[in-house]
Amino acid sequence: MNKEVEKYITVNYYKLLQITKKITKNHDLTQDLLHEVIIQLYQKEHINLKFYDDCSIKYYIVSIIRINWISKTSPFYYKVRREFLKYDSFISNVNIDSLFEVSEEQKFFEKQKLFDILEKEYSELTWFHKSLMDLYLTLGSVNKVAKHTEIPKSSIIKYIKESKDQIRNNVIQKLNDYNGYE
Numbered sequence: 134m135n136k137e138v139e140k141y142i143t144v145n146y147y148k149l150l151q152i153t154k155k156i157t158k159n160h161d162l163t164q165d166l167l168h169e170v171i172i173q174l175y176q177k178e179h180i181n182l183k184f185y186d187d188c189s190i191k192y193y194i195v196s197i198i199r200i201n202w203i204s205k206t207s208p209f210y211y212k213v214r215r216e217f218l219k220y221d222s223f224i225s226n227v228n229i230d231s232l233f234e235v236s237e238e239q240k241f242f243e244k245q246k247l248f249d250i251l252e253k254e255y256s257e258l259t260w261f262h263k264s265l266m267d268l269y270l271t272l273g274s275v276n277k278v279a280k281h282t283e284i285p286k287s288s289i290i291k292y293i294k295e296s297k298d299q300i301r302n303n304v305i306q307k308l309n310d311y312n313g314y315e
Contacts, residue, residue: 135179135180138174138180138185138193138194141187149195149198152195153198156195157202162214162217165209166198166202166213169201170194170201173197173201173208174197250307250308251304254303258299258300265278265284265292265293265296266293268281269289269293275289
């Protein structure tokens with residue numbers, strides 16, 4: 134990484150974090166996004182900028198942040214966001230805030246516990262259900278999965294619904310057990 138860029142990041146880290154929060158609308162992955170972009174910058178041997186002033190560096194970094202957040206082909210999407218979206222789709226109807234009666238700063242850790250439970254439950258699906266879910270989450274539609282596997286759409290919909298319901302029910306049960314509810 135260029136020394137000027139490194140110096141800019143060091144001096145303006147919190148400004149970059151605030152910009153990242155605006156780009157992601159204060160999403161749970163805000164800090165992860167910024168850290169991934171910083172890692173990407175460290176891995177670059179040479180950064181092509183005409184001027185190494187603060188405005189040019191800031192524009193360059195903000196552009197990389199925006200691209201990594203929006204693009205479904207970015208390194209950040211493949212490393213972090215795709216997994217987050219996969220697990221988030223299982224609990225889309227669950228009100229997380231009602232499950233955790235904790236302060237705002239503790240919610241982050243509670244959500245991490247939730248995603249750990251989700252990851253465990255997802256890994257415990259049968260090989261068929263897990264393979265089908267992986268394919269569905271990667272390709273993005275039942276039609277594409279049907280073309281790829283030659284399994285009828287109605288069957289795919291049934292298996293995906295079974296997988297989601299199983300994971301959702303197990304997660305809710307474990308969260309209720311965790312919180313002492315019956």
